Amino acid sequence: MVDEPLHDPIPRAERIERRIAERRVELMLRYLKRLPAMFVGHVILAVVAMRQGLLVWPWVWLAITCVMMYYRWTMARKIEKYSAIDKAAALPQLNRGFALSGLVTAPIVMLAYATPSDEAPLLIGIMLVTGCAVGAASMAGSVRAFVGLCTPTFALIAGGWFLRGGTLGFSLGIGVLIMYVVLLASVRDHDRNLKELMALVEDNAQLSESVELERDRAEAASAAKTRFFAAASHDLRQPLHALSINATTLEILAQRGNDVLLKEISRGIGSALRQSSGLLDTLLDISRLEAHSIEPKLAAHDIGILLRAVHDEYAALAAQQNLQLKVDLPAETLWCLTDGDQFMRILGNLVNNAIKFTHRGSVTLSARRGPRGHVLVQVADTGSGIPPDQRERVFEEFYQLDNTPHDRAQGLGLGLAIVRRTAALLRHKLRLDSIPGHGTTFELRIASAMPPSHAPLPAAVPARPCESLPLTVLLIDGEAEGLAALVTYLTQLGWSVKGVEGGAQAELALANGYEPDVLVIDYRLRGETGLDVVERVRRRLPGVPAVIVTGETAPERFADLTRAAERVLHKPLSGDVLARTLQEVVAEAGALATAPGSARQ
Numbered sequence: 001m002v003d004e005p006l007h008d009p010i011p012r013a014e015r016i017e018r019r020i021a022e023r024r025v026e027l028m029l030r031y032l033k034r035l036p037a038m039f040v041g042h043v044i045l046a047v048v049a050m051r052q053g054l055l056v057w058p059w060v061w062l063a064i065t066c067v068m069m070y071y072r073w074t075m076a077r078k079i080e081k082y083s084a085i086d087k088a089a090a091l092p093q094l095n096r097g098f099a100l101s102g103l104v105t106a107p108i109v110m111l112a113y114a115t116p117s118d119e120a121p122l123l124i125g126i127m128l129v130t131g132c133a134v135g136a137a138s139m140a141g142s143v144r145a146f147v148g149l150c151t152p153t154f155a156l157i158a159g160g161w162f163l164r165g166g167t168l169g170f171s172l173g174i175g176v177l178i179m180y181v182v183l184l185a186s187v188r189d190h191d192r193n194l195k196e197l198m199a200l201v202e203d204n205a206q207l208s209e210s211v212e213l214e215r216d217r218a219e220a221a222s223a224a225k226t227r228f229f230a231a232a233s234h235d236l237r238q239p240l241h242a243l244s245i246n247a248t249t250l251e252i253l254a255q256r257g258n259d260v261l262l263k264e265i266s267r268g269i270g271s272a273l274r275q276s277s278g279l280l281d282t283l284l285d286i287s288r289l290e291a292h293s294i295e296p297k298l299a300a301h302d303i304g305i306l307l308r309a310v311h312d313e314y315a316a317l318a319a320q321q322n323l324q325l326k327v328d329l330p331a332e333t334l335w336c337l338t339d340g341d342q343f344m345r346i347l348g349n350l351v352n353n354a355i356k357f358t359h360r361g362s363v364t365l366s367a368r369r370g371p372r373g374h375v376l377v378q379v380a381d382t383g384s385g386i387p388p389d390q391r392e393r394v395f396e397e398f399y400q401l402d403n404t405p406h407d408r409a410q411g412l413g414l415g416l417a418i419v420r421r422t423a424a425l426l427r428h429k430l431r432l433d434s435i436p437g438h439g440t441t442f443e444l445r446i447a448s449a450m451p452p453s454h455a456p457l458p459a460a461v462p463a464r465p466c467e468s469l470p471l472t473v474l475l476i477d478g479e480a481e482g483l484a485a486l487v488t489y490l491t492q493l494g495w496s497v498k499g500v501e502g503g504a505q506a507e508l509a510l511a512n513g514y515e516p517d518v519l520v521i522d523y524r525l526r527g528e529t530g531l532d533v534v535e536r537v538r539r540r541l542p543g544v545p546a547v548i549v550t551g552e553t554a555p556e557r558f559a560d561l562t563r564a565a566e567r568v569l570h571k572p573l574s575g576d577v578l579a580r581t582l583q584e585v586v587a588e589a590g591a592l593a594t595a596p597g598s599a600r601q
Helices: 012-033 035-051 057-080 084-089 091-105 107-113 119-137 143-164 166-256 260-290 303-320 340-356 415-426 480-492 503-511 530-540 555-564 575-594
Strands: 299-302 324-328 335-338 362-369 375-381 429-435 439-446 472-476 496-500 518-522 546-550 567-570
Touching (some): 012 035, 012 057, 057 091, 091 107, 091 119, 091 143, 107 119, 107 143, 119 143, 143 166, 303 324, 303 340, 335 375, 340 415, 415 429, 480 496, 480 575, 518 530, 530 546, 530 555, 567 575
Parallel strands (some): 324 362, 472 496
Antiparallel strands (some): 299 335, 429 439
16 A cells, blocks of 8 residues: 655645735735725825815716725625635735725825825825835735835825925925835835745644644554454454363362362463463453443442452462562541442552562552542552653553563563553542662552441352352353353253354244243354344343353444443353353342332333
């Protein structure tokens, strides 16, 4: 593909001349709009000439001037409607109008000198010179327009005084010529300044065009990057999803037996899959943030509960690194306004990052009330710290400090980028403080909140799926390996499962009397999407809850998927997560169906 030329193919000098012409036409049109008001001055000139005994010729001159002014005024009104290019092309016509005005106006000077008194020449001369000065200021440096308008008038005024002779005549004649030269020099200066200004405007326009082009290229590159990650993520998630479900099934079988080696292999596979899933989930988080598809759900939260939950989640990981993971909370309960899930994601990234880059000592989660009533949450470590020149870069995507071998166990370098974007989404102020050799502290400043009227109940420890009431599940997945893995796993839980590869088979199963508690549907199916199938199935079985399981991470898909299904799960996922989600969805659907006034009663 051949790139389009960056600049206009018209030469630079020609573009500048076009800009100059456009500016001159603009100012001249403004001047010509005022011609009706200026006609009053011509009436005064005619009256002055008449009072000197000239009874007919001043009115003849005034009539001709009126016709000329009307012609120029209507011409200006017409040119105003032209396009920018046509307006610039009308500049010669406007210059001829100024010359015509100069030729028509100048004869009044000869009428003034026809009387022996000096009063008329003085009054008429003053008024005409003033009018020329005003006109000169409205010509945008057009020497041709100035010469056409002013030269006849100045020449006749100066010539008339020279012919009268005497000290007064010669003095006034010379003064008029000097005034003409000064005005002409001013017009030339205006012309030069206008050319320099338009050259600068042209250069700025070209620079702006270059910046906009580079911005468009950068945005296109960013969009291409997002599409690439979405496509690559989807293709990687498909085989990992089947492997993850099979690994969960293997874990169930290992726990049922006494083979120590099988249990160890199962644990190793699970650990490797969790690491791979974590990398892909990080890419998913970035895609969601770039798509602005995350809507924060702000509510009052006990910050102590959130910090202890993060501690419980990462305590084992810290212990593996021989680190202490501590929580430091005040005696009072601190309530803050945040989105619990997103805030936990922020803390999780910060704590995970601290554990990775701290080789000895501790990681401390703490909270306190700030001097202005805000809640200040800190994640502090005793690691090597971050040099001052790197503190901004650590928030960049894919940048990692001291990871030159690109150890994938340390992630993709997206954790802090996600932290900054999510904190901005929640309007939490993020601050980084680090002393090289002594550790790093990340601080979040969060708005305080009033405690809710009913304190939330502590979350119950979720039971393993196999410990709960079994469900009847209809699985729809176009990938044979993934479908087989899901059927095997859920069957091992003792659930009733039917797996099909498309919407037509799902409708056939329903027609034959299969009544599932919940649908599990892959988004990408052969010749259709999971959204299409959900819509068709719900026509036959209204109100059945649906869970979409997909490797699709394109940002524009998130909103559609969320609207169509009760839950959206992204591949790869463990069998436990899937089973618990299905139980939650069915429980929520049952609660809704039994609620007073529910349409699903």
